[in-house]
Amino acid sequence: MSGVLLAGPAVRAVATGADHVTMLCGPRGASAAALLPHVDEVLVWEAPWEGTRPPTVDEADVEDLLRSLRDAAYDVALVVTSFEQSPLPIALLLRMAHVPRIGAESSDHMGTLIDVQHRRLPGRHDAEAALDTAVALGFSPRTGDDGRLRVLPTPDTTGLTGNGPYVVLHPGTSAPDRDWDAGRAAEAVALLADAGHRVVVTGGPRESALTRRVSGDTAVDLGGRTDLRTLAGVLRTADVVVAGDTGPAHLAAATGTPVVSVGSPAVPAERRSPYGVPAVLLGDQQNPGADTGRPGLNEALPDDVVRAVQKLLKECT
CATH class of the missing domain: 3.40.50 (Rossmann fold)
Structure with missing residues (x-):
């Protein structure tokens, strides 16, 4: 994706x-x-x-x-x-x-x-x-095209997310070796809620158990309840998206939403960095691909996620 x-x-x-x-x-x-x-x-x-x-x-x-x-x-x-x-x-x-x-x-x-x-x-x-x-190859952009990522108009997803501002946390990844630890993701949800943020957790049909665990009794659990177009709508109206994989991060960027990326530092910035939107990349960016002895996503600590979200909210207001 x-x-x-x-x-x-x-x-x-x-x-x-x-x-x-x-x-x-x-x-x-x-x-x-x-x-x-x-x-x-x-x-x-x-x-x-x-x-x-x-x-x-x-x-x-x-x-x-x-x-x-x-x-x-x-x-x-x-x-x-x-x-x-x-x-x-x-x-x-x-x-x-x-x-x-x-x-x-x-x-x-x-x-x-x-x-x-x-x-x-x-x-x-x-x-x-x-x-x-x-x-x-001979194809130039239209005049006025800013070159950013873009998707077609998305549906109204208020019925899924509820009213009011919210932060999305998408903990799942397409590759198991890059999974963000579910316990840390759940702790990040709890800390975001303690900081006053309403949290919506998203994931695909096969990630329902993960999103249920990460959501706990705190967040809105949308695991398995969205197709890609609907997910784009959920991401579009979020204040910030916290993503554990490049796909949701780039989809959020295509809707214009700031992103905290907790993707593996082994993925080069040319692929991992959300393009054209304010973003924070967590992990060892000075030494991508280093053998840390543990999956790269596990380096993203819950406190780091909360600080990154608050940093983006401050920059974008």
Whole structure:
């Protein structure tokens, strides 16, 4: 989901020079792709080189993907990857599908596979790098586009959250090895409530037990009660979002809400930092990826979370 949301500014730039925009992404990013402005169609394909349990090449049905791409007869393809990913596999498939012009970010030699190969500038966020690549391919943003993350209008979620200001805490993560300790998350909820904040805890259908434990008798528990669009609505009207994973953090940023990120310091800032909104990143940012002997999220102490929330509230008022 994170990569799809970070591609949003680049997608909007492509839409300025295209009659039809199709986004090809994996199953985990499909709902996010449907939330991006100017995406006309979402093509879902699970690649055999992505995810913690990728399918085999046969299971991925590469031939079926190639047929779909050939039938659509696309004119141009922009490959958007994060810093540590290679555009080579999908560029090869796009070339096999007879897409005549392909652009991607890469510092490696790609031969004839990529027509426009953009080299990332130092210090560029993934969202900025994707937009830079779109511009190199000939697609410039609309006049007045601020380049921030954005999603389509969200529904009114007052019926779920109740009236009045609130802080969202989203404790779950997509990778178990990056889980934020549930006990610490629950303590953070209690301390936020003691500090006078109303707290709403969010999570997916498989995280209901986690959100129930973290909410306790203090917070509003929305675990398993929101799809992605509804979750975006909940995040949009929050004062601050405390997120244990990059996906909810970037979704909050796409709604314009300040973020406290307790994501693993092993994730580079180019991916982890919520883009375009006030944010606090907890953890050892001076030594990302260091072997601390414990999961990175566990470094985010409840007191740190409360101080970070109060810091953002003070800055944004």
